[in-house]
Amino acid sequence: MTYKDLAELIFPSITKTPEDYENIYPERSLSEGAKVVRFAPSPTGFMHIGNMMSAVINYVLARGSKGIFYVRNEDTDQARTVEGALDFIHHTLKYYDIYPDEYEYNDKQAGNYGPYVQSERMEIYHAFVKHLISIGKAYPCFLTPEELTEIREYQTKSKKRIGIYGKYAKCRDITPEEAIKRIKAGEKFVIRFKSEGDFNKKFVFEDLVQGKIEFPENDLDVPIMKSGDLLPTYHFAHLVDDHLMRTTHVVRGQEWMSSVPLHYELFHAFGYKMPKYIHTSLILKKDEETGAIRKISKRKDPEALMFFYEEKGYPILAVIDAVMTIANSNYEEWRTNHPDTPFYEFPFSPKKMSPSGALFDLDKLDNISKNFISKMKAEDLYHDYLTWAKKYDEHIYDVISKYKDETIAFLNIERETKKPRKDYENYLAIFPKSWYMYDEEWDRELEYEFGKITDKEEIVIVMEEYLNNVYDSNDMQDEWFNKIKVLAEKLGYAGDMKEYRESPDNYKGNVADFTTIMRVVLTTKAMTPNLYDIMNILGKDKMFKRLEILKEKY
RNA sequence: GGCUCGUUGGUGAAAUGGUUAACACAUUGCCCUCUCAAGGCAACAUUCAUGGGUUCAAAUCCCAUACGAGUCACCA
Numbered sequence: 001m002t003y004k005d006l007a008e009l010i011f012p013s014i015t016k017t018p019e020d021y022e023n024i025y026p027e028r029s030l031s032e033g034a035k036v037v038r039f040a041p042s043p044t045g046f047m048h049i050g051n052m053m054s055a056v057i058n059y060v061l062a063r064g065s066k067g068i069f070y071v072r073n074e075d076t077d078q079a080r081t082v083e084g085a086l087d088f089i090h091h092t093l094k095y096y097d098i099y100p101d102e103y104e105y106n107d108k109q110a111g112n113y114g115p116y117v118q119s120e121r122m123e124i125y126h127a128f129v130k131h132l133i134s135i136g137k138a139y140p141c142f143l144t145p146e147e148l149t150e151i152r153e154y155q156t157k158s159k160k161r162i163g164i165y166g167k168y169a170k171c172r173d174i175t176p177e178e179a180i181k182r183i184k185a186g187e188k189f190v191i192r193f194k195s196e197g198d199f200n201k202k203f204v205f206e207d208l209v210q211g212k213i214e215f216p217e218n219d220l221d222v223p224i225m226k227s228g229d230l231l232p233t234y235h236f237a238h239l240v241d242d243h244l245m246r247t248t249h250v251v252r253g254q255e256w257m258s259s260v261p262l263h264y265e266l267f268h269a270f271g272y273k274m275p276k277y278i279h280t281s282l283i284l285k286k287d288e289e290t291g292a293i294r295k296i297s298k299r300k301d302p303e304a305l306m307f308f309y310e311e312k313g314y315p316i317l318a319v320i321d322a323v324m325t326i327a328n329s330n331y332e333e334w335r336t337n338h339p340d341t342p343f344y345e346f347p348f349s350p351k352k353m354s355p356s357g358a359l360f361d362l363d364k365l366d367n368i369s370k371n372f373i374s375k376m377k378a379e380d381l382y383h384d385y386l387t388w389a390k391k392y393d394e395h396i397y398d399v400i401s402k403y404k405d406e407t408i409a410f411l412n413i414e415r416e417t418k419k420p421r422k423d424y425e426n427y428l429a430i431f432p433k434s435w436y437m438y439d440e441e442w443d444r445e446l447e448y449e450f451g452k453i454t455d456k457e458e459i460v461i462v463m464e465e466y467l468n469n470v471y472d473s474n475d476m477q478d479e480w481f482n483k484i485k486v487l488a489e490k491l492g493y494a495g496d497m498k499e500y501r502e503s504p505d506n507y508k509g510n511v512a513d514f515t516t517i518m519r520v521v522l523t524t525k526a527m528t529p530n531l532y533d534i535m536n537i538l539g540k541d542k543m544f545k546r547l548e549i550l551k552e553k554y
Numbered sequence: 555g556g557c558u559c560g561u562u563g564g565u566g567a568a569a570u571g572g573u574u575a576a577c578a579c580a581u582u583g584c585c586c587u588c589u590c591a592a593g594g595c596a597a598c599a600u601u602c603a604u605g606g607g608u609u610c611a612a613a614u615c616c617c618a619u620a621c622g623a624g625u626c627a628c629c630a
Binding site: 420512 | 592629
């Protein structure tokens with residue numbers, strides 16, 4: 001009996017060979033330099049910032065080279081699959097408008113290199129495993145979990161390298177006859193790759209981020225197919241899928257670095273060309289309690305999960321810019337020089353990726369986002385704000401729908417100038433800074449933030465005097481302010497700041513104190529955008545209404 | 555413990571053997587000013603984890619040490 005018989009016994013119904021698949025999935029005909037990349041998440045958790053970075057880099061690489069970006073669903077770990085994780089991945093890609101060229105999701109699919117779901121590719125993997133067994137490069141291993149832990153414990157105790165290699169690979173030299181016998185007897189087994197590497201020999205691997213790295217050869221007989229569901233392990237699926245889908249560049253987290261020797265041997269065993277690798281740095285986080293630097297955690301850090309940014313209403317392009325800024329140290333400078341160029345036209349260079357992990361900085365995101373929002377047209381901002389509110393805050397949605405024009409006018413204050421206001425880092429931040437524009441909101445508990453002048457009688461006098469005798473909605477801003485100064489002086493306030501500084505005791509206060517009175521009556525807030533604009537948006541009637549509320553509640 | 559990578563200010567980082575170690579964020583101060591925001595100006599690493607070496611010259615090259623990270627599953 002031969003290895004061929006053994007292979008036949010394990011995979012009786014597999015008739016295709018790796019060569020057949022070679023013809024089914026031919027080399028792609030793309031233009032020179034086109035990159036074929038993939039985003040290959042496993043649906044075992046919700047999409048997080050690290051996934052996002054990987055997806056964005058892939059997208060940029062593909063778009064920038066007129067290549068192909070595809071998504072592959074790596075669902076080989078059925079037990080750990082999380083309900084809804086896949087949906088969220090697709091939702092997020094769509095939300096950020098980085099949807100792939102090729103994919104398979106629900107009943108939709110695109111691309112000729114599918115299936116793009118690993119659990120649907122069983123026959124393909126089995127053909128490759130079968131081939132390996134039939135030439136004696138893979139073998140069934142009958143070691144039980146107990147035996148495996150025993151080996152590991154022994155190795156740990158005696159400070160040996162851990163793993164199945166050399167004399168620990170007990171099933172490696174089992175003859176086909178015996179293997180067939182044991183399989184027929186119903187023994188459980190995994191298929192292990194029969195490594196021919198030598199741990200004492202080195203080879204040089206070139207990573208696009210880290211440069212040349214010297215590794216010892218792999219000599220571990222790693223499982224390539226699991227026993228129960230006969231699904232491949234990650235390593236084997238990586239080989240088969242990325243070869244057959246003709247991937248040119250693999251973008252993956254640095255945690256994969258250490259399995260490079262294995263992948264190197266696997267690709268060489270089939271004589272396939274390895275793709276190029278971009279091992280991205282981890283996103284780290286300083287733990288607030290312990291101060292320790294650690295991998296960003298889905299549990300402890302809400303900002304790790306992509307829900308966070310959507311719920312808070314960060315503009316999608318701001319998030320992408322923030323991610324790109326971490327991903328590539330050149331990006332920030334490029335962005336300031338090309339403020340209006342789409343991010344995917346950025347000439348991404350893996351060499352400019354940081355080889356060490358970066359702390360994710362929410363302050364930086366806020367800054368990027370504030371800048372971004374400040375440059376939006378008020379109508380566009382309103383539109384996005386409304387869309388966000390519709391999903392995340394019904395109350396805000398109702399209010400701003402009702403007061404569309406007022407909202408846009410408010411958002412437009414000191415916008416569209418050379419140096420626009422930078423008030424909001426996300427849509428969630430808008431309402432707390434604008435609620436006072438809406439009549440309905442004045443039912444709430446009010447906290448008047450009066451400053452120097454707190455006397456109710458004085459406040460009422462100032463307001464009545466101003467609203468009845470001074471305010472004119474036709475005034476331009478200069479005139480508006482001049483009139484305020486005149487009234488301020490009439491009522492005992494310094495109209496001129498310098499004068500006031502020289503002899504503050506001669507006055508009740510200065511113009512700033514004076515406008516603060518009006519500002520707080522109209523908004524309850526001591527800090528608001530330009531009062532002139534706020535007054536014009538409110539109009540005289542509402543201003544009187546606010547005064548009445550003050551009389552009652554203050 | 556083995557293998558691999560990393561270590562420049564509070565954060566992200568530039569600099570790839572050669573004057574005062576870019577820039578951005580954050581922080582602080584001043585100016586401007588009807589508040590705020592924005593803006594302008596300024597401050598913020600006598601020093602590039604530590605110790606040795608190479609060199610006329612080192613954050614940059616070499617060695618050692620320390621510390622940190624990743625990985626060592628029939629998980630990806």
